[in-house]
Amino acid sequence: MSSRMICLTLLLLFHWAPKPAEAQEHRTVAAGSSVLLTALPTNNTEHIQWEYIRSSTPENIMHYYRTGKEPVIAERYEGRVVFYSSNGSLLLKNVQVSDSGIYRATINLNKIDAKETVLKVIEPVSKPQLQINSTVVGSAVELSCEVPSGKVQAIDWKKDGKPLPRNRCYLLSESFNVLYIPEGQKSDCGSFSCNASNEISWQETSVNLTIEGITPPQKHALTISTVALAIAITLAAGSVLGFLVLCCQKENKKITGELWRWLVVSIHGLVCVSSTLMIIASVLWMREDGLSKVLTFYMILLMWVTMVTLLVSMILAICPLHLQMFKKKTSK
Incomplete structure (x- = not known):
């Protein structure tokens, strides 16, 4: 292999070899911000060039000679970059998404030791x-x-x-x-x-x-409450009607004896059923909305009414003699 081929091979190897960590940098910034790009430090900087690489094609940004007075900035970047000759860094202002790419700083035309900064510019998220x-x-x-x-x-x-x-x-x-x-x-x-x-x-x-409306258990509670209310209205209407009938009847034709006892049993039974249904509805409602003082007092009252009406109904239906004994004791 000729010396010329060896030199070309070495050049290609140096060109394609991965750069050391200090010669590569990855930056992610927000669109509209400014970013400072730095070059590799060196003791003898005679010339520095900044390039933007888009699709493997270098684009000149600026170059600076120490013997010169001012850096020469490409027309496209005028007003957008600030060069610091003391350390070779480059300030890129008001970056946009289209500015994403590779920025390379070459010192003294030494391509091998050039530093590359991979810049990624993204739009910040707006408020959702x-x-x-x-x-x-x-x-x-x-x-x-x-x-x-x-x-x-x-x-x-x-x-x-x-x-x-x-x-x-x-x-x-x-x-x-x-x-x-x-x-x-x-x-x-x-x-x-x-x-x-x-x-x-x-x-x-x-x-x-905020979830609005009535849950299925609350719908059941309303249905049960409606049935209980219907029973209570029927009971009230029946009581009023019975009272009017009793008032209008003659003394010798008033309801007495067994018929009266079973009428009272029916009334107390309906009250017991209505109270029980209201307790069930209250329990279903309590499972959805939680326990409150008003609901607790209401349930205690309903339980008391249920127990009293159930007890009276059972005594009248099964052991009516106990009421007669109680009547005799009170009459004495």
């Missing part, structure tokens, strides 16, 4: 916008997180400032920008936040989710 499609209990709820501008690399969801609870079925879309709640419940109410981020910025937006 949260939208809710439905707030009706039992329906499918979707929270959509839309970022108007900027490159989004990650989206994180939180509820009340904490990670999404695992005891509820929360589903996320493939891009994580939509949060699905298959069946919205009152327990899902709270503050949901969407955090959008990339390498250089992050933004967060929160929205309060």
